[in-house]
Amino acid sequence: MSDNFTRPQKQKDLSAAIAERIRQDILAGALVADDRLPSESELSEAHGVSRATVREALKRLAAQSLIRTKRGATGGAFVNRQSFEDAYAQMASSATLLITLNSVDIKTACEARFALERGCVRLAAKHRQEHHLDRMRAEIARQKDPELSDEAFCASDVAFHRALVDAAGNPVLSWQLAAAVEGIEPLMNMLTYRQRDRDAVISLHEAMVEALEARVGARLEILMDYLRDQTLRTALS
Amino acid sequence: MSDNFTRPQKQKDLSAAIAERIRQDILAGALVADDRLPSESELSEAHGVSRATVREALKRLAAQSLIRTKRGATGGAFVNRQSFEDAYAQMASSATLLITLNSVDIKTACEARFALERGCVRLAAKHRQEHHLDRMRAEIARQKDPELSDEAFCASDVAFHRALVDAAGNPVLSWQLAAAVEGIEPLMNMLTYRQRDRDAVISLHEAMVEALEARVGARLEILMDYLRDQTLRTALS
DNA sequence: GGCAAGTCAAATGTCTGACAATTTCACAAG
DNA sequence: CTTGTGAAATTGTCAGACATTTGACTTGCC
Structure with missing residues (x-):
């Protein structure tokens, strides 16, 4: 009750x-x-x-x-009919508050983000459509621009992963993840990516698009683990 | 002016x-x-x-x-000093609102819940402590009472899974999952469990505790898939 | 009859001034 | 020293008024 x-x-x-x-x-x-x-x-x-x-x-x-x-x-x-946009905004702002209030460290935040996302990838592999792949490829292209600021790189990264989650075709997943990811974005924005780090992330992103296109959920899970480890390395360096 | x-x-x-x-x-x-x-x-x-x-x-x-x-x-x-309770309550309330106002169906809700939870189990296997196992065993005992109402059974189920997520030792995961689960609870409450369904769920819960105790994350993932399928069968029957 | 312009009514947005309720604090009475 | 009491500050509520916006209605012209 x-x-x-x-x-x-x-x-x-x-x-x-x-x-x-x-x-x-x-x-x-x-x-x-x-x-x-x-x-x-x-x-x-x-x-x-x-x-x-x-x-x-x-x-x-x-x-x-x-x-x-x-x-x-x-x-x-x-x-009001609650729109997804409103929901994103409201949940993300609560998530941000929770994270700042509890002074969550970046390691915990990364861990949570990739754990949640990992749960979605099998569904994404099953339900992904062409336009999801297109969105992700477009973000990868943007990420390859070496002039991109760290913050813009991070924003593109968020967009990439949002497309991945949207591919699962489950609105509940989409807004839960969006809230979590946006909530930890301030923490992620503090990361400074060396070029080598960016290259590693981009390679993984490309591999993920391939795996998603081929609908191989298991491989996506492995790549997600790699990406988590890579991001943690960047964070702790 | x-x-x-x-x-x-x-x-x-x-x-x-x-x-x-x-x-x-x-x-x-x-x-x-x-x-x-x-x-x-x-x-x-x-x-x-x-x-x-x-x-x-x-x-x-x-x-x-x-x-x-x-x-x-x-x-x-x-x-106001933003308390954990405030922010958490706000998040859960917007999750509930979204789900009711966008008339999310129970299949989508289940899918999302188990997908998110599936992402946590490997961490849970790694970080679980004895008291998490105890909480889960206590809930299993409660679930075995055949006099339990469907609603109470559902509540105990929620408590069981919350303990599982808490075992991951990551507060971000805990409150994200808690918000999601609380949001879909009204939908889950509409389920009517036959005794056979309950037995199946309880068996899976017991297997999950064993797997968690042995820290075998991969097995937990498989069990989670079984549980999702079982719940969907209950929902659609 | 049909169309355009003006008019009107309903509803929210804002302002004003007043009074009620609540809470703290200083100060006097005992 | 304790106690009570009243003043002051502040939010809570009320009543009435006017401003603004917007759709519907009316009127007049062709």
Whole structure:
């Protein structure tokens, strides 16, 4: 049973209480995406509070991207359909927070990233499509530019691996990995790649694209282990 | 005095703009944990807006757990120390939201869960300690109770697998998996296990504990695949 | 009848001023 | 020294007003 520890203060903070009520309505399915909430005046009357209080509640929900508002005659507050982009952003920001708060070291972060990714590669081998290979090849091409800054190299690396995970064709995997990878990106950005390191990474990337094209999941797992070791070497040098 | 140096999309929604400014201050480190923000009156004067608008902005930040407020003479808005629990809860809640709002099916959810977990087992085999085995054995014992409701069985299953992931000794993995598993728990709760299904799951759990004790990661991966297939059979029957 | 322009109504966004509730602190009374 | 009490500061809530936006409706012209 998922016990909701969201039982803060029922007596205090009306705006929080109202927000919670509406939030429950949304999560319980009474309100679905693109439904329009009652107007602020109606809500204030329905809940017996002032319009200002209702507005504060709505702002809370808006801050969580649960609703959006539109002005004008047909305006109002509408239930948001959560987009993948929103999800990426929100989960990634939480992941970043967790990592900085707990001062995770780069070794732990790498280990986690490659472990999670390793779990996806068999599915990726099974479901990959041409456009995934294309995206990855494009990133490899970018990575070969020796003028690329470390940060840009890292960003391209992230894009490469996101394409790999997307190839698994599982949205849950995609956003979980995206959150983790983006969360540890600040740590990865502190890496300084020597040219030799970059070459090693690029070689592995190329081998991974080949293995993905041939749909050989087992080989992808091995390459992923190599890449983890290579990255750890770069980090610890 | 409204500055005209404001960045894009600033024409609308003053309260969002103010919230964003304060948020930047917090993230940029100008304000650190437990710092007190200026009072609402001071903020309204400083930003040239009414107190109501400032309050809406503060509610937005409060909804993101960035600040907390206290009434009274020494009250005000204080920057929250981001706790592990907050960030973790936020991550789990966005995972839940995503899954329900995007109507992820149980097959996709299972696939993702076991794929992520599969990536952890080699680390778990390497770093597991006795107390991890103990936790898992305790859950297996609970699962053997035939009076257990499906929901309770599922909860015990979650606890078992959380222990397994914790055994990897990597906090990043632990909370990533925990968020994912918590997010798909509502879906898993809809499963109805026949006794035969439960027996199969329990046998696999026992085999996994053995493999973990012997630190044989490869066998754990195979067992994880079996468990995934078994769970999918239960889900689709 | 059809189209264009103007008008209107509904809704959110913002402001103002007030009062209530809560909390701390100083200070006086005992 | 303790205790109570009131002032001050601050957030929480309210009521009402006006500004702004936007779609729908009306009107007038062709």
